Amino acid sequence: MTKSGFIAIVGKPNVGKSTLLNALIGEKIAITSPKVQTTRFRITGILSENENQFVFIDTPGMHKPYHGLGKSMDKSASDALLDADLIMWVVDQSFKKTDELILNRIKDSGLPVILVINKIDELEKKSDIDQIIVSYLNKHEFNEIIPISAREQTHLVQLKNALSNYLIEGPHYYPSDYKTDQTDESRMSEIIRERILYYTEQEVPHSVAVMIESMKINSELKTLDVDALIIVERDSQKGILIGKNGEKLKRIGTEARKEINKIFELKVHLSLWVKVKKDWRNDPSTIARYGYGK
Ligand SMILES: Nc1nc2c(ncn2[C@@H]2O[C@H](COP(=O)(O)OP(=O)(O)O)[C@@H](O)[C@H]2O)c(=O)[nH]1
Ligand SMILES: [Mg+2]
Structure with missing residues (x-):
């Protein structure tokens, strides 16, 4: 009998939710x-193992939002x-007052909850995990509590076994080779x-949106020609991104292309363009157009 289930990965920003998703699927999905606040919209990663199909939903971290984009996240x-x-529920430290927002939401959901303590590679002693x-x-009746390291891929088998107990009997939702x-x-x-x-600091990372403008297969060269538009909020940010003699943008393009080549079978030619669109993070139509409003 096949089993499947939708598993929401929730937690504060930066606890390692997306790293865990990638480790479970074995590919860069997120x-x-x-x-x-690296993750801006929900991303599905699908893992099919024997009779089990896990459909993971990676989410932006839950937080009190300050602007339009934050609200949609x-x-x-x-x-x-x-x-x-x-x-x-992924955490990387002891319970804090700021965890109450998430705690209340998971309680309201009435769903089974597995508490995942991530980054145990950073802890020195076993007693730190216990703490x-x-x-x-005493915050919630967790169905399971499992310490892991997403980065070092420790205890992921135990985690999958635990999750599989809560899958629901029925047909799989996706073909077994489908990953996202x-x-x-x-x-x-x-x-x-x-x-x-990776290459920018402070406000810039949060002010950036990227949109693929066109993708064309070049049948002569057997390449995929991709034009991508990078949107920032201010002229100064555009300058930072492009860098002296365009060097930073070039480096971003080269490294991105290598990553993209790992996933897609065609060789990719990537052209990057930068454009300023003032205050786009507070403009609902722009948020939706860049795919963050879904
Ligand atoms: N030491 C350690 N760092 C981790 C682990 N998992 C994730 N990280 C790091 O934590 C940071 C945030 O990870 P990310 O997956 O983007 O977090 P998210 O915001 O919850 O999706 C990144 O620098 C990761 O490399 C882990 O198991 N151990
Ligand atoms: Mg993330």
């Missing part, structure tokens, strides 16, 4: 970075709970954005 995180069969566990124990419901355009623009996050 981009990751040390900067908060927080909403997509809480909406993910509506479609889920079970919740994986974190204890701080959550993201479009190719979305995966490419996210990879470009990941490189931008």
